[in-house]
Amino acid sequence: MIKSNFTTQKVLIVAFIFFLGFQNIRAQSNNQDQKPNIVLIYIDDLGYGDIGVNGAKGVKTPNIDQLANNGINFTDAHSSAATCTPSRYSILTGSYAFRNKAEILEGDAPLIIDTETKTLPDMLKSAGYYTGIVGKWHLGLGRAKVNWNGRVSPGPAEVGFDYSFLIPATGDRVPTVFLENQRVFNLNPSDSLLVDYKKPIPGGYPSGRNHPELLKQHTDNYHLSSITNGISRIGFMKGAKEALWVDEDIPFVLDAKVEEFIKEKSDNPFFLFYSFHDIHQPRTPNIQFVESSEMGPRGDVIAQMDWSVGKVIEHLEKENILNNTLIIFTSDNGPILDDGYLDYAKELVGNHTPGGKFKGTKYSIFEAGTRVPTIVSWDDQIEPGTSEALLSQVDLYASLANLLNISLKTEDAPDSEDHLSAWMGKKSIGRKYLLEEAYAYGLRMENWKYIHPKEDITIPGWLQNKQIDPGFFEEPQLFDLSNDPLESKNLAENHPDIVEKMKNELLKILNK
Ligand code: NG6
Numbered sequence: 001m002i003k004s005n006f007t008t009q010k011v012l013i014v015a016f017i018f019f020l021g022f023q024n025i026r027a028q029s030n031n032q033d034q035k036p037n038i039v040l041i042y043i044d045d046l047g048y049g050d051i052g053v054n055g056a057k058g059v060k061t062p063n064i065d066q067l068a069n070n071g072i073n074f075t076d077a078h079s080s081a082a083t084c085t086p087s088r089y090s091i092l093t094g095s096y097a098f099r100n101k102a103e104i105l106e107g108d109a110p111l112i113i114d115t116e117t118k119t120l121p122d123m124l125k126s127a128g129y130y131t132g133i134v135g136k137w138h139l140g141l142g143r144a145k146v147n148w149n150g151r152v153s154p155g156p157a158e159v160g161f162d163y164s165f166l167i168p169a170t171g172d173r174v175p176t177v178f179l180e181n182q183r184v185f186n187l188n189p190s191d192s193l194l195v196d197y198k199k200p201i202p203g204g205y206p207s208g209r210n211h212p213e214l215l216k217q218h219t220d221n222y223h224l225s226s227i228t229n230g231i232s233r234i235g236f237m238k239g240a241k242e243a244l245w246v247d248e249d250i251p252f253v254l255d256a257k258v259e260e261f262i263k264e265k266s267d268n269p270f271f272l273f274y275s276f277h278d279i280h281q282p283r284t285p286n287i288q289f290v291e292s293s294e295m296g297p298r299g300d301v302i303a304q305m306d307w308s309v310g311k312v313i314e315h316l317e318k319e320n321i322l323n324n325t326l327i328i329f330t331s332d333n334g335p336i337l338d339d340g341y342l343d344y345a346k347e348l349v350g351n352h353t354p355g356g357k358f359k360g361t362k363y364s365i366f367e368a369g370t371r372v373p374t375i376v377s378w379d380d381q382i383e384p385g386t387s388e389a390l391l392s393q394v395d396l397y398a399s400l401a402n403l404l405n406i407s408l409k410t411e412d413a414p415d416s417e418d419h420l421s422a423w424m425g426k427k428s429i430g431r432k433y434l435l436e437e438a439y440a441y442g443l444r445m446e447n448w449k450y451i452h453p454k455e456d457i458t459i460p461g462w463l464q465n466k467q468i469d470p471g472f473f474e475e476p477q478l479f480d481l482s483n484d485p486l487e488s489k490n491l492a493e494n495h496p497d498i499v500e501k502m503k504n505e506l507l508k509i510l511n512k
Pocket residue numbers: 044045083084085104138170172222234280333339340462
């Protein structure tokens with residue numbers, strides 16, 4: 001009896017070991033065969049130095065730091081441009097923004113991506129992905145004169161997204177409503193939405209110019225049009241009262257949509273473009289994050305943004321798909337302290353340096369305009385570390401195509417270079433030349449930074465107002481970033497050969 005019991009036990013143990021082994025093989029083959037989910041976490045206006053691992057002071061970003069510790073933290077990766085619309089245009093089309101004259105758009109601007117273009121989400125769809133965007137769009141919607149009371153088209157669906165939940169332009173522009181699958185979310189049909197960027201709409205929301213007493217945050221002259229939720233914006237609007245967003249709740253609304261998306265699509269490979277409103281102005285942290293930093297609202301929304309990043313990881317873990325998800329965390333352009341609203345970011349910044357050790361801001365051709373926090377993580381497929389590879393977001397398109405074995409036609413993603421091995425940390429070298437777009441052009445080559453001269457160096461009024469240096473020069477500039485990260489010593493006269501070479505490379509790109 002005893003003996004036979006023992007044998008049964010042995011058989012059971014052996015069977016159990018086999019079972020475990022089989023599970024393990026299945027798990028491994030799942031990881032290798034199954035295409036990874038791709039989550040692109042795109043923060044708005046986050047500077048190189050604004051995260052803990054890059055030296056932030058006065059605010060803590062534990063979730064982002066953890067992501068960096070599990071993945072690769074890139075120290076020389078760039079948004080394609082120093083403003084939002086151009087960077088987003090490039091990431092989604094693999095084409096430089098100047099080729100399509102992409103500039104910051106108003107909230108009633110038409111879609112600027114040609115619907116015939118094979119976009120990044122189109123490419124991913126052809127690889128079997130379900131594609132979605134949650135958050136800021138700012139690439140225009142519809143054709144001329146949008147009717148906001150029906151389906152707004154063309155939009156994300158016409159350029160490759162299966163699902164969309166949008167902030168149509170920016171937090172500081174009307175309309176201050178979300179769009180789900182291109183229809184105003186929570187719109188009461190008897191309260192139509194009207195938008196006008198030229199003149200006030202009779203019967204519309206009061207303006208900050210005429211009713212400063214209704215404001216909870218003061219602003220400059222450029223943001224004094226319609227007031228919703230106590231904040232005046234750029235542009236006028238009327239109606240859609242039940243659809244208005246509450247700025248302080250935006251992170252929670254977006255998080256709920258992201259959670260739902262991840263839960264529903266966890267069986268497919270999916271691409272999620274999670275495009276944050278944070279840390280763009282108006283910076284109105286939820287009460288949960290007020291005073292969570294030492295820097296006032298700008299620091300508080302960094303903490304809030306970090307919380308949202310932690311939630312994404314949590315949702316992926318909950319669905320058991322974190323190990324098969326490639327996460328790319330980055331920003332659309334460099335930091336700005338004063339972009340118009342009076343939230344004392346400048347006064348409260350203390351010894352924190354939003355651009356890290358680099359010179360420049362959003363709107364500027366200096367390094368910090370485009371050198372942005374960039375972290376790539378994919379469970380044990382990526383060896384943790386840091387990388388100095390010179391990379392541009394425009395390259396994500398071709399690099400992801402390589403990852404998924406999708407071959408591109410010459411007209412697809414014309415400016416995108418495949419640097420998959422660099423993005424995966426297998427190679428420390430990225431681009432030979434990297435274009436930087438702002439209101440001037442710059443080019444990087446190894447440690448060299450070239451800034452192309454401009455004929456007209458007058459700074460436009462709205463930029464003058466921000467007291468930032470966009471980097472306009474009549475003469476060529478050449479800086480050696482290895483010992484001059486602050487781009488203070490022009491070496492153009494000492495190295496005419498390098499200037500000539502970089503100028504020619506830049507002109508080649510511009511005239512291609
Ligand atoms: C600027 C706006 C600024 C902000 C920015 C877009 C003025 C004076 N300023 O033109 O408030 O909305 O555009 O920021 O209008 S971005 O991150 O979307 O590029």
